[in-house]
Amino acid sequence: MFDAIIYQVGELTDHIKKLLQTRIGSVWVEGEISNYKRHSSGHLYFSLKDHKSRIQAVMFRSDSNRLESEPEDGLKVIAQGELNVYERSGLYQIIVRRMQPVGVGELQLAFEQLKAKLASQGLFNKDRKKPIPRYPKRIGVVTSPTGAAIRDIVHVVSRRWPRAAILLAPVQVQGIGAASEIARAIQMLNQRDDVDVIIVGRGGGSIEDLWAFNEEAVCRALFESDIPTISAVGHEIDFTLSDFTADLRAPTPSAAAESVVPDREETLDVVNGFHLRLKGAIRGYLLTLRYEQSRLVNSRGFRRPIDLIRQNSQNLDHLTQRLRQSMTSGLKARAHFLDVTSGKLEGMNPDKILRRGYAVCRKLPEKNVITDSDQLNIGDMVELTFATGKTVCQTTSTIVQPTG
Amino acid sequence: MEEQTFETRLRGLQTVVEKLESGHLTLEEALSHFEKGIELSHQCAEFLTRAEARVEKLVQKNGEFIREEPFLLAHDGS
Numbered sequence: 001m002f003d004a005i006i007y008q009v010g011e012l013t014d015h016i017k018k019l020l021q022t023r024i025g026s027v028w029v030e031g032e033i034s035n036y037k038r039h040s041s042g043h044l045y046f047s048l049k050d051h052k053s054r055i056q057a058v059m060f061r062s063d064s065n066r067l068e069s070e071p072e073d074g075l076k077v078i079a080q081g082e083l084n085v086y087e088r089s090g091l092y093q094i095i096v097r098r099m100q101p102v103g104v105g106e107l108q109l110a111f112e113q114l115k116a117k118l119a120s121q122g123l124f125n126k127d128r129k130k131p132i133p134r135y136p137k138r139i140g141v142v143t144s145p146t147g148a149a150i151r152d153i154v155h156v157v158s159r160r161w162p163r164a165a166i167l168l169a170p171v172q173v174q175g176i177g178a179a180s181e182i183a184r185a186i187q188m189l190n191q192r193d194d195v196d197v198i199i200v201g202r203g204g205g206s207i208e209d210l211w212a213f214n215e216e217a218v219c220r221a222l223f224e225s226d227i228p229t230i231s232a233v234g235h236e237i238d239f240t241l242s243d244f245t246a247d248l249r250a251p252t253p254s255a256a257a258e259s260v261v262p263d264r265e266e267t268l269d270v271v272n273g274f275h276l277r278l279k280g281a282i283r284g285y286l287l288t289l290r291y292e293q294s295r296l297v298n299s300r301g302f303r304r305p306i307d308l309i310r311q312n313s314q315n316l317d318h319l320t321q322r323l324r325q326s327m328t329s330g331l332k333a334r335a336h337f338l339d340v341t342s343g344k345l346e347g348m349n350p351d352k353i354l355r356r357g358y359a360v361c362r363k364l365p366e367k368n369v370i371t372d373s374d375q376l377n378i379g380d381m382v383e384l385t386f387a388t389g390k391t392v393c394q395t396t397s398t399i400v401q402p403t404g
Numbered sequence: 405m406e407e408q409t410f411e412t413r414l415r416g417l418q419t420v421v422e423k424l425e426s427g428h429l430t431l432e433e434a435l436s437h438f439e440k441g442i443e444l445s446h447q448c449a450e451f452l453t454r455a456e457a458r459v460e461k462l463v464q465k466n467g468e469f470i471r472e473e474p475f476l477l478a479h480d481g482s
Contacts, residue, residue: 158457281424
């Protein structure tokens, strides 16, 4: 009968819900809070209105927990959320995810928009980040000459790594023109060839005070810097677009200084450690060589020739000793024999005997020496030889001497 | 020749130590590595113990940084 589709109520509500979610989706809306009510569940119920219209809003506890201050009726806010339909009543409403008072909200919005833009242009890309040098000779610092940041940086660098020079590019860090001054200082430092790393930052302050570091000019200068950059803005919780763009984000200026220079004492320990290892290594090496050498020297193969030489030399000594000894004793024996012999010889000298009164008797004419009276007959001629002179005699008688 | 920075010296020292510890060297090589290592270690230590913090400030004129001068921190007693 009818060509038109006939929905059930629930189906139609579903359809509307899908339309709202897909066609409108996530939105930002500005308005004034009214009929604000915090339910005991922690969910917030209110409406947002302006002079023309109003819209129901709900903020669930998981999101409302993140609100920095309690909303109230009449507060002008910027809210971000998704449209949805409450099926039971068929009323549409915005489910608020984030909400901020107008003013701060405007800055935040600008922040989010610029952040999205710069992100899409690749300014925050991790692969574009340059490494921070470990031992910088000269550190460029872009900050106020009178702020706490430069004082903290100088303090930390002088304590940790006094070999690094600090070159301050003094700039205004807040107020009109601050962003372009900061950007310009980064560019100027890039024109020098003696700056190894640049710290850009300032101490803490309100979101407005830190605003220069959320500006595009500063982010571009950081992105285009050939020198590695460190962003150190405010306190730990403050995040600026400079933090996303710089090669390294430090939570504070002091932390930036700590991360840009090594600690001298620690590095000295490293050097001393190497020194000790060096000495240990060479000592160990020489010890090994000495051990090897003594092992070789004491080896049987090496000792054999020396042993032979020693044995021979000992033999030689022994023989020499014997030689000397036998020489000496031989000579002595000969000398003694000579003494004895010459004594005997002396005793047999006839001359000596003759002097004692003896005479030698020889029978003539043969001149035989007579030692027995039987060798002579009466009348034989004999020659008597005395110690001095000779005489010739004739035998007259023989006297027989009794033997015994 | 590459400029000898603290970093290159420290790296050189580390290399020498590791080579020496590996033990695959002749005596002559080992001794020359040792001498070189000791020299590098002295240079590094001397570099670290000589303290000379220098702080300078660029001076701006008409938006241009024209020169640098010593920068003294104002001690405000805070």
